[in-house]
Amino acid sequence: MEHQTLYRKYRPKNFNDVVGQKITIQILKNAINNNQISHAYLFYGPRGTGKTSIAKILSRTINCKKITDGIQCEVCSNCLSSINPNCVDILEIDAASNNGVDEIRELKNKISFVPSELKYKVYIIDEVHMLSTGAFNALLKTLEEPPKHAVFILATTELQKVPLTIISRCQTFEFRKIDSQSMKRKLEEISAKENIQIDDTGIKEIIRYSNGGLRDAIGILEKASAYTNNLIDSSVIRTISGNISEDDLKNFIQNIENKNIDQVLSLINSYYDEGIDLINLCNSVIDYVRNSMINEKKYNKSYCSFIIRLDNVVSMMEKSQNPKIILEASIIEFIIDNEKKQDNYILKNNNTKTKEEAIIENEEILNSDKNSKSFDFENIKEIRVNNTLYDPKKDIISKIRNNWNKIMDLAFDEEFGNLSRMMSSDTRPVAASNSNMILVSKLIGMANQINKELDKVEKIINKVFDFDCKIICISDEEWKNYTLEYKNNKEKFKYTEEKTINNQVQKKKSLKEKAKELFD
Numbered sequence: 067m068e069h070q071t072l073y074r075k076y077r078p079k080n081f082n083d084v085v086g087q088k089i090t091i092q093i094l095k096n097a098i099n100n101n102q103i104s105h106a107y108l109f110y111g112p113r114g115t116g117k118t119s120i121a122k123i124l125s126r127t128i129n130c131k132k133i134t135d136g137i138q139c140e141v142c143s144n145c146l147s148s149i150n151p152n153c154v155d156i157l158e159i160d161a162a163s164n165n166g167v168d169e170i171r172e173l174k175n176k177i178s179f180v181p182s183e184l185k186y187k188v189y190i191i192d193e194v195h196m197l198s199t200g201a202f203n204a205l206l207k208t209l210e211e212p213p214k215h216a217v218f219i220l221a222t223t224e225l226q227k228v229p230l231t232i233i234s235r236c237q238t239f240e241f242r243k244i245d246s247q248s249m250k251r252k253l254e255e256i257s258a259k260e261n262i263q264i265d266d267t268g269i270k271e272i273i274r275y276s277n278g279g280l281r282d283a284i285g286i287l288e289k290a291s292a293y294t295n296n297l298i299d300s301s302v303i304r305t306i307s308g309n310i311s312e313d314d315l316k317n318f319i320q321n322i323e324n325k326n327i328d329q330v331l332s333l334i335n336s337y338y339d340e341g342i343d344l345i346n347l348c349n350s351v352i353d354y355v356r357n358s359m360i361n362e363k364k365y366n367k368s369y370c371s372f373i374i375r376l377d378n379v380v381s382m383m384e385k386s387q388n389p390k391i392i393l394e395a396s397i398i399e400f401i402i403d404n405e406k407k408q409d410n411y412i413l414k415n416n417n418t419k420t421k422e423e424a425i426i427e428n429e430e431i432l433n434s435d436k437n438s439k440s441f442d443f444e445n446i447k448e449i450r451v452n453n454t455l456y457d458p459k460k461d462i463i464s465k466i467r468n469n470w471n472k473i474m475d476l477a478f479d480e481e482f483g484n485l486s487r488m489m490s491s492d493t494r495p496v497a498a499s500n501s502n503m504i505l506v507s508k509l510i511g512m513a514n515q516i517n518k519e520l521d522k523v524e525k526i527i528n529k530v531f532d533f534d535c536k537i538i539c540i541s542d543e544e545w546k547n548y549t550l551e552y553k554n555n556k557e558k559f560k561y562t563e564e565k566t567i568n569n570q571v572q573k574k575k576s577l578k579e580k581a582k583e584l585f586d
Contacts, residue, residue, distance in 0.1 A: 106209050108236035158190045250269055256287065267299050392492070485522055492512050503536075506545045
């Protein structure tokens, strides 16, 4: 007998078999009992929560000849016919692969045909948000005035992509993530029937990874049973799901809390080499920090900021070709942003220095706290942005933009490799003059990392594009502000010689000299 995957084998056959979605089920059963069947339904919610399964159950139930309390009899001729995958009166359309206007027009032309065997002709359109604009327009009139024998059931994971004109013509149902207890009972039931040995820790881990999607949970259970014939526990689930142990997770978070950047980067690198899913890692960190904060009642603004930041990073990692770099830059940025300022850091932590050297370096740190942003970053940034936008050259920036992927020619260079890969994946050139260029990065932290190695960056640009220039890297948000300013007032941007920066360096040096004079 041909093997059938567990999620298909245990797909619910009637409303009573459905796990979760109690409100939706009750409304649909009441509507069927009261003969108040709508001409169009729209099911929306996360994947694996039962949208397609309930659409199939609904299509069979409304065609049953002997409905009892909203449940089909499963023995009448209509029930037997509707279960057949080749039933011509229940049509399933995958909008992801049939999203053109021609397919919907063909459906529209055939909709007037009465059912061959059943009472209703049901059209289930899965992933309806994938339809083209033309296809939606073709579907619109049909949804508004369908024949009495036709019922549409639309399903989507992305409601925001469905036009409001379509939504307004359907009875909508939100499918929520399935609760943990319901999932636990279902997984235990399947495990018992399939003779799968799994303990509570393994089930708990499956529920955590499946994120409210029962189909995903059953899929993980089936994969685990194929991986080992022994008892399935949390460690097995973590192994097949590409995640780390709870002890490793605690260690990782502790290093972030201790602001140990080198160790954090080393751990991320080792996880990456071991094939750990970094997006799963982020989600595990979010869950752990959240649970620690709630359970221990340690309500901390920094924790909340970290959770929100990591959640945004997950979205960025899903779209990026280099998720590892995005994660590294984000955590570095978080640690730097939350680092406590200690005015007497040098005096406390460097006892080998003379008192004179400590005071001089302490003076630098004090000045750095007050002026580093204005000198090291802000002043350089303002000067170089101004010098670029004072006389921008479209031909230069167009040439560099069109050939930006050539940066990867240095990807394996011993000196420039790491920086070249970072620039290629997470920065883009947006403006250039004869002597300056602006790069933009999605993250402020990444921009700061680039700005720390401007000498190397400029060498890379010169080496790849034969363009000798001064460079500055800014964030997307900053670039939007600059472009708005430029549109409103181009004359604001003035050219400034960078000797101004050198003058500020001289002023800083004089502070050292004054400190030394105290001991002369």
